[in-house]
Amino acid sequence: MSSDNILELQGLKKHFKVHSTFGRGKTVVKAVDGIDLVVGRGETVGLVGESGCGKTTVGRTVMKIYEPTDGKIIFDGVDITDLKRRDMKAYRSKMQMIFQDPFSSLNPRHTVGTIIEAAYIIHKTEPIGGRTKAIQNLLERVGLNPEHINRFPHEFSGGQRQRIGIARALALTPKLIVADEPVSALDVSIQAQVVNLLDDLQKELGLSYLFVAHDLSVVQHISDRVVVMYLGKVMEIATTTELFANPRHPYTKALLSAVPIPDPIIERQRERIILTGDLPSPANPPAGCVFSTRCWKVQDRCVSEAPIPVQISPNHTLACHFPEPAGKL
Numbered sequence: 001m002s003s004d005n006i007l008e009l010q011g012l013k014k015h016f017k018v019h020s021t022f023g024r025g026k027t028v029v030k031a032v033d034g035i036d037l038v039v040g041r042g043e044t045v046g047l048v049g050e051s052g053c054g055k056t057t058v059g060r061t062v063m064k065i066y067e068p069t070d071g072k073i074i075f076d077g078v079d080i081t082d083l084k085r086r087d088m089k090a091y092r093s094k095m096q097m098i099f100q101d102p103f104s105s106l107n108p109r110h111t112v113g114t115i116i117e118a119a120y121i122i123h124k125t126e127p128i129g130g131r132t133k134a135i136q137n138l139l140e141r142v143g144l145n146p147e148h149i150n151r152f153p154h155e156f157s158g159g160q161r162q163r164i165g166i167a168r169a170l171a172l173t174p175k176l177i178v179a180d181e182p183v184s185a186l187d188v189s190i191q192a193q194v195v196n197l198l199d200d201l202q203k204e205l206g207l208s209y210l211f212v213a214h215d216l217s218v219v220q221h222i223s224d225r226v227v228v229m230y231l232g233k234v235m236e237i238a239t240t241t242e243l244f245a246n247p248r249h250p251y252t253k254a255l256l257s258a259v260p261i262p263d264p265i266i267e268r269q270r271e272r273i274i275l276t277g278d279l280p281s282p283a284n285p286p287a288g289c290v291f292s293t294r295c296w297k298v299q300d301r302c303v304s305e306a307p308i309p310v311q312i313s314p315n316h317t318l319a320c321h322f323p324e325p326a327g328k329l
Contacts, residue, residue, distance in 0.1 A: 003077070006176050006208045007039040007062065012071035014054075014061045018283070029283045031057040033232035034071065036309070039176065044202065044209040046223030046240070048216060048255070052279055054232040055212045056100075059178040062210065063097050064088055076175060093123055093172035100181040102161035106153040112139070112164055113149040119171040138167040142197060159190035166197065170205070178210045183218060191215075195222050216259045220244055225315075228252045231290040232282055234309060237317040248312065248323040250295050289321065297322050 014032040019025075032054045039045045047055045060066045062073060064080065073081045080091055099105035106115055116135045120127065127134035136146035142163040153161055162182060169177055179198065183191040195218060201207060213219050219226060219240070226243045228236040228251065236249040247253045254273040261270070277294045286292050292302040301321050309319040 004040050005038050006041045006043075006076055007037075007210065008072075008074040009035060009037040009058075009062070010072040010074070011036065012058070012061065012073065013069040014057050014066055015069045027283045029281075030232050030285060031282055032061065033282075033285070035229070035232075035234045037227055037234070037237075039208050039210055040224075041175075041208055042202070042206050043224045044211055044222055046219035046226045047210060047212045047229060048214060048219055048226060049229035050279060051214065052231075052282070053229045054282070055214075055229050056180055058229075059097065059180050059210060059212050062178055063095060065097075089123070093119075093125075094174050095176045095178070096169035096172065096174040098162075098165050098169050098177060098179045098182045101185050102158055102165055103153075103185070105165055106161055108153055111150050111152055112156075115153075115164065116168050116171055119168060123172060125172065134171070135167075138170055139164075141170070141201075142167045143193075157190075158186050159194060162186060162194055163197070166194075166201070170201070173205070174207070176208045176210070178212070180212045181214065182211075184213065184215065191218065198222065216255060228255070231280060231285055233290050233319070234317075235291065235319055237309075239315045242313075242316055246316075246326055248316070248318050248326070249320050250297055250324060251291050253324050289319075 011034050012032055013034050016029045016031060017026045018029055035058065037045070047058060049055050057066065061068050068081060072079055075091060075095060080088065113132070113135050116138060117131050120131050132149070135149055139146045139149065144160060144163055153164070156164065183194050186194060198209065199222060202209065211219065211223060223240050225237065225239050227234055228249065230251050236243065236247070236252045243252065244256065247256050254275050257271060257273040275294045280286055280290070280293055286303070288304050288306050289295070289302045292298045295302065299322060305321070307319045307321050309317050311317045
């Protein structure tokens with residue numbers, strides 16, 4: 001692993017065994033099926049795709065909430081793939097997670113101070129100046145009133161609760177934060193505030209983010225690079241500028257065509273791609289390219305042979321037999 005990278009995933013797989021219909025045997029759901037991904041130090045990597053593509057599973061597997069089925073997770077130069085829960089504790093302080101739902105991720109029976117203090121108690125850490133002062137400083141840093149340390153989660157709005165979640169994630173000064181759709185449950189007006197807060201914290205603290213989202217406009221604003229997933233596999237990886245200006249995978253092009261452009265003339269003139277059919281089941285993915293059942297460019301090779309990710313330029317990787325021609329969307 002390069003010293004410039006805080007996280008590296010190599011062929012990561014996470015399969016779930018579930019009971020099939022009427023309890024007859026078990027079915028394997030391939031939520032994540034062999035992905036390679038790198039997050040540099042101080043970098044934000046956006047992980048995007050439709051609901052059910054496996055992006056949240058990637059984030060939870062990185063955090064070892066789910067144990068990986070296969071592949072490697074290398075964090076800060078250390079292979080943590082097979083570490084047991086007890087051994088993982090040493091790395092928990094360096095990697096934290098912001099959860100999607102600010103309403104269910106905070107214990108309603110605990111005060112804000114108790115929620116954040118739990119991190120210090122579990123890791124037996126005593127901040128300089130004491131825990132109360134440290135918690136108040138964290139609340140102030142995320143834009144909340146330090147005097148509200150004894151309030152309960154129900155006394156805060158959705159945006160404020162998510163700020164509490166961010167403060168909790170920052171308590172142990174992590175190097176990597178996995179943000180699992182941190183603004184999707186918030187009003188649009190509040191989303192921008194939270195995204196800007198995350199951006200400011202990154203610059204101030206040198207954080208690295210794996211930013212899971214389905215809102216491409218948010219991803220475009222905050223990410224340095226973007227990883228596009230579909231049915232457990234990576235379709236395309238590129239810098240944000242390159243991906244939005246020159247999408248080469250048909251799936252990426254379809255996703256970007258749905259993003260509104262605040263110019264009525266351009267909006268009327270551009271092509272809107274509507275995918276037909278439903279997302280296939282991860283329990284029974286297509287044999288070749290997983291996107292072949294919905295792709296308008298599908299050919300025989302796509303049905304029988306899964307494409308291998310190929311680096312088409314220094315900052316652009318693609319898994320497609322018949323990519324879109326270079327050019328703007």
